[in-house]
Amino acid sequence: MTARSSSETARDIPEATVARLPVYLRALTTLAEGGTRTCSSEDLAAAAGVNSAKLRKDLSYLGSYGTRGVGYDVDYLRYQIAREIGVTQDWPVVIVGIGNLGHALANYSGFRSRGFRVVALLDADPARHDEVVAGVDVRPFDDLEQIVGDQSVAIGVIATPAIAAQDVADRMVACGITSILNFAPAVIAVPDGVDVRKVDLSIELQILAYHEQRKAQSA
Amino acid sequence: MTARSSSETARDIPEATVARLPVYLRALTTLAEGGTRTCSSEDLAAAAGVNSAKLRKDLSYLGSYGTRGVGYDVDYLRYQIAREIGVTQDWPVVIVGIGNLGHALANYSGFRSRGFRVVALLDADPARHDEVVAGVDVRPFDDLEQIVGDQSVAIGVIATPAIAAQDVADRMVACGITSILNFAPAVIAVPDGVDVRKVDLSIELQILAYHEQRKAQSA
DNA sequence: AGGAGTTTGTGAACGCGAGAACAAAACGAG
DNA sequence: CTCGTTTTGTTCTCGCGTTCACAAACTCCT
Ligand SMILES: NC(=O)c1ccc[n+]([C@@H]2O[C@H](COP(=O)([O-])OP(=O)(O)OC[C@H]3O[C@@H](n4cnc5c(N)ncnc54)[C@H](O)[C@@H]3O)[C@@H](O)[C@H]2O)c1
Ligand SMILES: NC(=O)c1ccc[n+]([C@@H]2O[C@H](COP(=O)([O-])OP(=O)(O)OC[C@H]3O[C@@H](n4cnc5c(N)ncnc54)[C@H](O)[C@@H]3O)[C@@H](O)[C@H]2O)c1
Numbered sequence: 001m002t003a004r005s006s007s008e009t010a011r012d013i014p015e016a017t018v019a020r021l022p023v024y025l026r027a028l029t030t031l032a033e034g035g036t037r038t039c040s041s042e043d044l045a046a047a048a049g050v051n052s053a054k055l056r057k058d059l060s061y062l063g064s065y066g067t068r069g070v071g072y073d074v075d076y077l078r079y080q081i082a083r084e085i086g087v088t089q090d091w092p093v094v095i096v097g098i099g100n101l102g103h104a105l106a107n108y109s110g111f112r113s114r115g116f117r118v119v120a121l122l123d124a125d126p127a128r129h130d131e132v133v134a135g136v137d138v139r140p141f142d143d144l145e146q147i148v149g150d151q152s153v154a155i156g157v158i159a160t161p162a163i164a165a166q167d168v169a170d171r172m173v174a175c176g177i178t179s180i181l182n183f184a185p186a187v188i189a190v191p192d193g194v195d196v197r198k199v200d201l202s203i204e205l206q207i208l209a210y211h212e213q214r215k216a217q218s219a
Numbered sequence: 220m221t222a223r224s225s226s227e228t229a230r231d232i233p234e235a236t237v238a239r240l241p242v243y244l245r246a247l248t249t250l251a252e253g254g255t256r257t258c259s260s261e262d263l264a265a266a267a268g269v270n271s272a273k274l275r276k277d278l279s280y281l282g283s284y285g286t287r288g289v290g291y292d293v294d295y296l297r298y299q300i301a302r303e304i305g306v307t308q309d310w311p312v313v314i315v316g317i318g319n320l321g322h323a324l325a326n327y328s329g330f331r332s333r334g335f336r337v338v339a340l341l342d343a344d345p346a347r348h349d350e351v352v353a354g355v356d357v358r359p360f361d362d363l364e365q366i367v368g369d370q371s372v373a374i375g376v377i378a379t380p381a382i383a384a385q386d387v388a389d390r391m392v393a394c395g396i397t398s399i400l401n402f403a404p405a406v407i408a409v410p411d412g413v414d415v416r417k418v419d420l421s422i423e424l425q426i427l428a429y430h431e432q433r434k435a436q437s438a
Numbered sequence: 439a440g441g442a443g444t445t446t447g448t449g450a451a452c453g454c455g456a457g458a459a460c461a462a463a464a465c466g467a468g
Numbered sequence: 469c470t471c472g473t474t475t476t477g478t479t480c481t482c483g484c485g486t487t488c489a490c491a492a493a494c495t496c497c498t
Binding site: 013018019021022023025026027047084085091093100101103104105107110111114115116154155178179180181185187193195197199201202203204205206207208209210211212213215 | 237244267303305319320322324333374404414420422424425429434
């Protein structure tokens with residue numbers, strides 16, 4: 001707690017836990033907004049929709065931030081998780097492909113409120129270039145290198161058609177982006193050291209359809 | 220292959236496999252569009268971005284649809300996966316909350332092309348009710364029960380603010396929807412037998428931020 | 439027909455994550 | 469100060485998913 005020594009937060013947290021920390025963070029924010037100062041693992045687990053044993057184990061990877069017999073201080077734990085995830089700092093983000101989805105993303109307020117700042121909206125179509133979305137103007141895709149270099153952007157969002165996704169990813173990687181969130185329904189290849197996460201809602205719907213079909217079948 | 224007996228496709232497929240089947244389906248479609256008639260597990264695995272052993276094991280849960288020494292017939296396998304997932308049939312879908320994101324979803328062509336048909340767009344705000352999006356007109360949220368009942372809708376999409384998500388989900392469940400895709404950043408509770416999948420992009424970004432922070436730390 | 443080469447389908451080993459269960463620690467009452 | 473209560477942090481076990489490795493099966497060529 002005293003010094004930010006190199007090994008203090010360097011424990012490797014299981015990937016499954018990392019994926020849940022943002023959920024806990026949001027649950028804690030909701031609790032804090034409701035005026036709750038302290039909560040037990042049972043309370044927080046219920047708010048986050050998980051098992052309380054799992055929650056405690058997850059939190060134990062960060063350190064011992066609770067008090068036995070009492071619970072967790074909401075604000076303190078919230079800060080600790082935020083610091084561990086890295087959302088106490090500001091992350092510049094570029095969005096490429098300002099079509100239907102790109103517009104929605106650019107207008108999404110949930111970005112900024114969680115430490116992500118949209119520094120540029122890029123599109124290959126010149127017809128888009130006069131537009132201003134959520135206070136940021138749409139610029140040519142070829143400005144990518146300059147913007148990423150000037151502002152040290154590490155995170156890029158792809159919202160182009162699938163056919164363009166690999167090209168966009170290549171350009172992003174080439175100019176230094178090391179984390180990509182891909183909305184295009186395409187598998188993109190990147191070198192080691194670059195993280196890609198994909199959001200594919202037709203896959204989500206198909207998973208639901210599978211289970212739905214099975215429900216109908218067994219009924 | 221002859222009769223669709225009750226137990227033929229009733230084997231329970233592991234959840235992790237179910238989540239990958241749509242990826243294989245898309246990879247197969249891409250291969251088919253490129254003129255490929257036959258492919259090996261190695262080819263398909265590369266196109267889907269997975270390990271070939273994993274691919275073969277996944278496919279083995281569906282049955283033996285390949286030929287040793289040859290590979291898989293692209294069209295045949297594509298049909299088998301589509302049938303297993305349930306996308307050979309038509310799934311009516313309602314979308315609730317036609318704001319930024321709801322508009323993008325309504326305009327998304329990837330729905331229909333995969334067997335999902337948007338039968339209604341619902342919003343609580345009367346100011347939205349005159350609008351027509353992608354050929355479907357926005358109707359009052361209170362029409363939910365009637366539409367779901369008339370058209371046997373099993374799948375609902377929530378794109379409202381987080382605060383309204385639980386209420387919308389409750390109403391959906393009450394009128395017979397058993398699968399929900401939730402875009403609102405909120406944990407929603409549903410009874411047993413109802414499937415919920417959530418898509419939360421601020422969580423995705425936070426996961427990327429965590430890894431990004433660690434890269435910066437160790438460098 | 440037979441053998442060489444290919445590729446599938448699966449058995450087995452391994453590692454990770456989930457959950458139950460409990461000991462250690464804090465707090466309050468008396 | 470001591471005891472009982474509450475709740476955390478951790479250990480242990482179990483099951484699932486991933487991956488390796490190989491036998492079975494198919495094709496093609498001679
Ligand atoms: N709309 C949705 O709700 C939705 C949902 C899920 C997935 N998606 C996927 O997200 C992507 C975008 O969807 P959309 O509906 O916004 O499509 P869209 O066609 O409306 O927008 C795509 C935008 O990308 C731009 N673009 C094309 N090639 C580019 C390139 N090489 N570099 C930069 N910009 C380029 C186009 O000019 C266009 O503005 C698609 O891959 C789609 O499959 C969309
Ligand atoms: N815009 C994005 O890119 C984005 C990204 C990720 C998540 N989200 C989430 O998706 C949800 C929608 O985002 P948005 O940007 O479209 O918001 P929005 O405010 O533009 O749209 C919300 C819509 O829901 C309607 N609504 C509100 N309460 C309702 C109710 N009880 N019943 C029916 N309709 C109701 C509103 O009238 C409005 O039209 C939010 O929860 C947001 O956090 C949005």
